[in-house]
Amino acid sequence: MQKKKLLKKIASYGVEKLFLLSACVAVLALLVIGVYILVSGLPGMFKIGVGQFLFGEKWSPSEGYYGILTMIIASLAATIGAAVIGVGIGVPTAVFLADIAPKWAVRILRPAVELLAGIPSVVYGYFGLVVLVPFISNTFGGAGNSLLAIIIILGIMILPTIINLSELAIRAVPRSFVEGSLGLGASRMQTFLRVSLPSAKSGITASIILGVGRAIGETMAVILVAGNTPQIPGSILDSVRTLTINIAFEMSYASGIHREALFATGVVLFAIIMILNFTLQAVLNRKAGTRKRRRAGVKPR
Template identity: 35%
Template sequence: MSAKPDQPYLLRKHKTEEWIGRGYTTICVMFLIVIIISIVYFVASKGITTFTKDGVSVSEFLFGTRWSPDDNHFGAFPFIYGSFLTSLLAAAIASPLSICAALFMTEIVPTWGKKLLQPVIELLAGIPSVVYGFIGLSILVPVLRDTFPGQGIGVAAGAIVLSIMILPTITSIATDALSSLPRNLKEASYGLGSTRWQTIKGVVLPTVMPSILTGVVLGMARAFGEALAVQMVIGNAPHVPSSLFESASTLTSVITLNMSNTVMGTAQNNALWSMALILLLMTFVFIFVVRLLERRHRL
């Protein structure tokens, strides 16, 4: 007969394994915190140099419309405006499509709708941004040029390309929210004589709206930080557009186009780091909004 395992030995072994796992997890978390703090400190220290060393005022940088590094004019308002405009338009285009796709998969035809749309959503999420930009430049821009005034390159092209890029994000979150909705809520609505559309409008959408808004905000965050696809179709003109079909520019496109052509420590390079700081702060704002929406959803 084999001897029974030593119980104190097994207990010590389990405690040792638990201690090792807890220590490894703590080290990984601390390493992640150090990386985040280092990134924030580096970008912030570089970004504020424009205002502390180069003599550019915060109001001139945020609200100035003239971008001329050779003349020491660093007005970033056209780029900030372009980033917000394209992101908001992309969210306005993508949100209804994403919500309808999620409703189609979960409420209308849940048996085969998800099998039809889920691979398409996953395919859209896996396509590189340069492919979106190239397709937009080759197909979308000529269509806009032939249909509307202008050259086709501009805010509208950038917003449409971004809307397609953020479709998977909003659709996936909306689908998860609709799938996790308690079934008794819909059954109670049907029991009162409501139709499917009345149930969707009066029960389903109001209940999951915080989660859907979370998906919209996350989609806007991705659109706000996208660089390559927008850079290829927006025109990269340093002025405030007066029409959706005029060329414009965004913070990310300006940074990617000019960062490699500037010398570290110069005023123009510091101004680009200030734009990166704005992008970082906007990321924090988006995260804060998402947390508020999640808190409201829990309540």
């Protein structure tokens, strides 16, 4: 009897530690990758000169120029554009799926969205290359390899993330809130805009952040349609090179300071993703905060 109890205790202790260990692996992986990138990239950045590296417009390793301003701008522009498309189409789609759509429409739409999420990024890129790029070239002129092509492809790619998570958030709004509002004589639209949407706000925010994170880090699909010229785009029809492309393109043959510059590009990408996440979260939260304060009858600061 005593022995059995002891065994049980040991087993429960072991399982507990096993779970803890599993949780540690994820954190450890993040730490290792983060440290590795910083250690490999920062020295190069300092050798080149931080200002020279971040704000230099010329990238030409053979001549010793390592400026990535063009790529920072390209990455940001592509991400913002994709977010506009993704949010603009994704959030209304989520609303439609969660609240308005008749059952048969949901039955078609939901699998379609899920399928969209399952398409490998290289296929998106290929589709962009053989369909979108020629289309842009024929319609607007130019080569077709362009910022616009990236924006459209990325916008479509992040749709499933935004749609799925936003729909979940809207569906998670308790039915009692909706009934309470309708019971007070509010219309369905008023109920949706004034009760459901504010209640689902944090979930929708999370979906946008995840979508944006995916967009800025995407490489494969982007490589195929970007044109890959390191220049500051004058219009959305110009060819660009993003930070991710820069790394993927040149890493295989780079060495010495060139290699370090590519790692430094990774550091910048890492930093941008962090900053983007934090600002997005802060902006969306603050916006909600002022609205709440205003509603409560206090002037926003």
